[in-house]
Amino acid sequence: MIDLLNASVPKLSELLKPELLATLQGLAQVIQYHEGQLVHQRGDPKPGLSIVKAGRLVAGNIGMDGSILTTSVLGTGDCFGEFTLFVGLPRTHDIYSHGASEVYQVPRSRFMALFAQEPQLAEALLAIALYRNHSLLEYMDNLRRQPLLYRTAQLLLSNAKRHPETNVIECLQDQLAFTLGVSRVSIGKVLNKLQADELIQLGYRKIIVNDLERLEAWVADRNLLMPLTASGVGSE
Amino acid sequence: MIDLLNASVPKLSELLKPELLATLQGLAQVIQYHEGQLVHQRGDPKPGLSIVKAGRLVAGNIGMDGSILTTSVLGTGDCFGEFTLFVGLPRTHDIYSHGASEVYQVPRSRFMALFAQEPQLAEALLAIALYRNHSLLEYMDNLRRQPLLYRTAQLLLSNAKRHPETNVIECLQDQLAFTLGVSRVSIGKVLNKLQADELIQLGYRKIIVNDLERLEAWVADRNLLMPLTASGVGSE
DNA sequence: ACTACAATGCTAAAAAGTTTGCATTTGAAG
DNA sequence: CTTCAAATGCAAACTTTTTAGCATTGTAGT
Numbered sequence: 001m002i003d004l005l006n007a008s009v010p011k012l013s014e015l016l017k018p019e020l021l022a023t024l025q026g027l028a029q030v031i032q033y034h035e036g037q038l039v040h041q042r043g044d045p046k047p048g049l050s051i052v053k054a055g056r057l058v059a060g061n062i063g064m065d066g067s068i069l070t071t072s073v074l075g076t077g078d079c080f081g082e083f084t085l086f087v088g089l090p091r092t093h094d095i096y097s098h099g100a101s102e103v104y105q106v107p108r109s110r111f112m113a114l115f116a117q118e119p120q121l122a123e124a125l126l127a128i129a130l131y132r133n134h135s136l137l138e139y140m141d142n143l144r145r146q147p148l149l150y151r152t153a154q155l156l157l158s159n160a161k162r163h164p165e166t167n168v169i170e171c172l173q174d175q176l177a178f179t180l181g182v183s184r185v186s187i188g189k190v191l192n193k194l195q196a197d198e199l200i201q202l203g204y205r206k207i208i209v210n211d212l213e214r215l216e217a218w219v220a221d222r223n224l225l226m227p228l229t230a231s232g233v234g235s236e
Numbered sequence: 237m238i239d240l241l242n243a244s245v246p247k248l249s250e251l252l253k254p255e256l257l258a259t260l261q262g263l264a265q266v267i268q269y270h271e272g273q274l275v276h277q278r279g280d281p282k283p284g285l286s287i288v289k290a291g292r293l294v295a296g297n298i299g300m301d302g303s304i305l306t307t308s309v310l311g312t313g314d315c316f317g318e319f320t321l322f323v324g325l326p327r328t329h330d331i332y333s334h335g336a337s338e339v340y341q342v343p344r345s346r347f348m349a350l351f352a353q354e355p356q357l358a359e360a361l362l363a364i365a366l367y368r369n370h371s372l373l374e375y376m377d378n379l380r381r382q383p384l385l386y387r388t389a390q391l392l393l394s395n396a397k398r399h400p401e402t403n404v405i406e407c408l409q410d411q412l413a414f415t416l417g418v419s420r421v422s423i424g425k426v427l428n429k430l431q432a433d434e435l436i437q438l439g440y441r442k443i444i445v446n447d448l449e450r451l452e453a454w455v456a457d458r459n460l461l462m463p464l465t466a467s468g469v470g471s472e
Numbered sequence: 473a474c475t476a477c478a479a480t481g482c483t484a485a486a487a488a489g490t491t492t493g494c495a496t497t498t499g500a501a502g
Numbered sequence: 503c504t505t506c507a508a509a510t511g512c513a514a515a516c517t518t519t520t521t522a523g524c525a526t527t528g529t530a531g532t
Contacts, residue, residue, distance in 0.1 A: 043462050087370070119358060126358055133368055134325075137329075139376070181381070205509075228325050418519070474532085482526090483522100483524090490515100498508085499508090500505100
């Protein structure tokens with residue numbers, strides 16, 4: 001499974017003190033989903049915060065023309081639904097379970113009561129929202145500026161880096177196409193180019209990144225924006 | 237001037253109690269900028285929150301190949317720089333003044349002191365970040381799914397709706413190109429198509445939307461995603 | 473009214489991506 | 503070891519967008 005955005009976004013479970021996280025989970029109902037089951041649907045009016053307890057969820061949208069776009073993959077500790085809590089709008093994405101999963105569902109009223117008492121909650125959600133924002137802006141810039149070849153390499157790189165122990169990314173070319181928003185044919189073409197440059201090796205249901213550092217250098221070389229380094233932030 | 241994202245995002249000045257806003261502004265230094273002057277540059281490490289006091293700023297990025305992409309236009313009451321406050325990363329965008337402007341600049345240390353005391357501040361910033369997030373996600377979906385013709389019409393519509401008193405949008409086709417991330421030739425083509433359908437009328441340095449409702453209907457007709465309506469949010 | 477520059481219009485060739493349809497490969501289930 | 507469905511590979515026609523260059527139009531300043 002491959003993901004567009006979540007790579008550098010912290011999880012709610014990492015940002016909250018364990019006790020606060022436990023309290024929050026205590027307000028929730030745990031719901032189990034099976035492979036492919038819909039967790040939320042775009043347009044769903046029921047508000048609430050959800051936290052992934054186990055398994056994986058996929059967020060995306062299906063267009064009226066049948067086109068599918070995957071936006072994000074949510075793993076254990078990730079939260080979603082914040083938007084429905086603070087804005088009078090329904091769910092913005094279809095979310096379905098990828099394999100079996102368990103999700104904490106916190107109804108809006110209960111959440112808001114805790115939210116009013118615990119300023120930490122707002123800070124954690126703020127941090128997450130700001131990180132997501134940043135990821136989105138950087139990705140949108142790439143989307144408008146960079147060719148598919150680059151974007152594909154970048155996506156493979158960021159996902160390969162998340163499992164440094166192995167050099168294999170397990171994903172279908174179809175999934176890559178949904179994620180990058182292009183056709184499978186186009187994905188095939190650019191994957192072949194990357195393979196010809198010996199940056200990756202294509203397999204059945206998988207892609208092998210033999211030399212992570214070479215791929216990283218290749219991407220860095222072609223980056224059109226100044227990379228942002230976490231330099232020591234000045235005091236003022 | 238035309239804007240991609242800000243249309244439906246509330247301003248900090250609208251979300252804070254007047255007293256709190258005044259306190260925050262009291263911590264700031266007011267800095268004046270002249271036409272074209274750089275307010276921040278991508279990579280700038282100096283953190284702080286900024287609020288537009290008067291005038292307009294443009295946020296965008298210039299690629300190493302010279303390509304320009306405009307991300308957002310900031311007007312009076314809009315804030316920026318939140319990201320530098322909570323994450324150890326430098327500025328993510330070039331921001332320059334469009335015409336003369338004045339900006340409240342709040343240094344990080346002063347801001348954080350107030351932030352710790354006033355939970356309202358976190359809530360307001362959270363609301364803004366979530367709205368921005370939503371705009372970005374919807375736009376990214378459009379970017380991947382919809383043809384330029386549609387995206388252009390949508391952009392013109394949302395900007396025309398912000399000045400309902402007049403039916404004129406003052407912008408250069410170059411600016412449209414920067415905003416949509418395409419070439420001027422492509423913009424010219426789609427604008428001509430829209431004009432041929434009598435949805436807009438092209439002028440020198442301006443675009444006239446004679447019939448806002450017809451344009452709105454045209455866009456709604458072609459929308460591939462279910463529109464999100466602010467239905468009364470259920471209690472749970 | 474003339475000039476000069478900025479903005480817009482237009483064209484043709486090339487590049488990138490899509491669609492459609494079919495061939496080939498792979499791995500898992502009998 | 504077959505068989506079969508899923509996944510991948512491939513090709514051709516088509517559409518969209520870019521690049522580059524130049525022509526035309528609008529407007530402010532003189």
